[in-house]
Amino acid sequence: MRLIAHRGFAATAPENTIAAIQSAAEYADVVEFDVRRCGSGELVVIHDETIDRVTGGIGTVADSTLEELKTHTILESGERVPTLEEMLEALPSTVEVNLEMKDLGIASDVLDAIEGVENRIVTTSFLLPELRTIREIDPSQPTGLLVSRHLETPITTAVELDCDVIGANYWRCLTTRLVSRAKSVDLEIHVWSLERRLTAKLLECRGVDCISADRPIRL
Template sequence: MDLIAHRGFAAEAPENTVAAVERAGALADAVEVDVRRCGSGELVVAHDATVDRVTDATGRVSEFSLAELRALDVLGTGEGIPPLSAVLDAVPDGVRVNLELKESGVAADAVAAADAADVDVFVSAFDPDVLRAVADADPGTPTAYLCTLRDDAPVATAAGLGCEALHPSFPLCLVTRIVGRAHDAGLDVNAWTVQRRSVAGLLDVCGVDGVIADASVLR
């Protein structure tokens, strides 16, 4: 099973920061980060639509300039909210990057940033239209469809989008036959978000190809 560092192992480092990615890159097979557009137009790495949870500031990411976001303090660590370019530059050679696109209108720029950094990426999203935009920007960029128990026919959706992988919430792997169905459709399965070694073990038995995890100790 591959180990994919969720937000750069969010339980062990300030999530979605350069420091987290540098650390996780030495420990994981791939690093997952979240991508949005900030108020000055650049792509930045942030999970939430607002900065409220991870900094002492308030407001939407889209209302801050890149300079303002970099000056914020993520979870009291001194790390700022970084541009995507800085995060891609921090990834060690040989480590894949999972770019989760959190909004529409960023696909083409995200793919271009990965190409410029010469980093091996795959792109995931909950929104099928976002994944279609990735395919339009670069048909060669691998994609993964994110799904939960609420989704109808996720395997068919992923296959129809031409995805390389399906990224289901981990309970979906444990209580349904989605792993086998996905494999039959030629899709890899990476389950999220795993926080306990016991759950990782159960997912291994289920045959998942990777776990998107908050901690490196799950290996």
């Protein structure tokens, strides 16, 4: 079982920053970060729709230009909001990436950005249209369906979307047949977000492939 650094181990580093991802890559097998489109059109790495929580500023990412975003620092760290291109250039060559698409309409530009990158990148999303677009444009690009609590048929949906990976909350994986059903159709199973090693071991026994955590966990 492999370890995913959620937002670059968000509990121990300024989340979704280059510094966090580079530091996490020394410990984790996979790094995860989130991508949105900002007001001037660039793809940027930030989780929330607004900048309020992580920068102390006020406003939405969609209404903020890249120049405006770069005036803020992340969680008083001195780190800035990176563009997707900046993040990809800074990636250690050995680490795998889970790239979560947070906005509609960015899939094509994400594919353009990751073209030629040597790292294995799994493009993931809760947004079904983005996963469909990825598959239509590039059938070889690994994709992952992230399962919301409202999605009643996660395995069927992942298969219909021709996904390689399915990601779900750890409690759903422990209390339903999701893991066994995913394994029966050869889906790679990613689980979020854990804090306890014992829970990770239970999930490993179930057959989970990767667990996502906000801090390093010894597996």
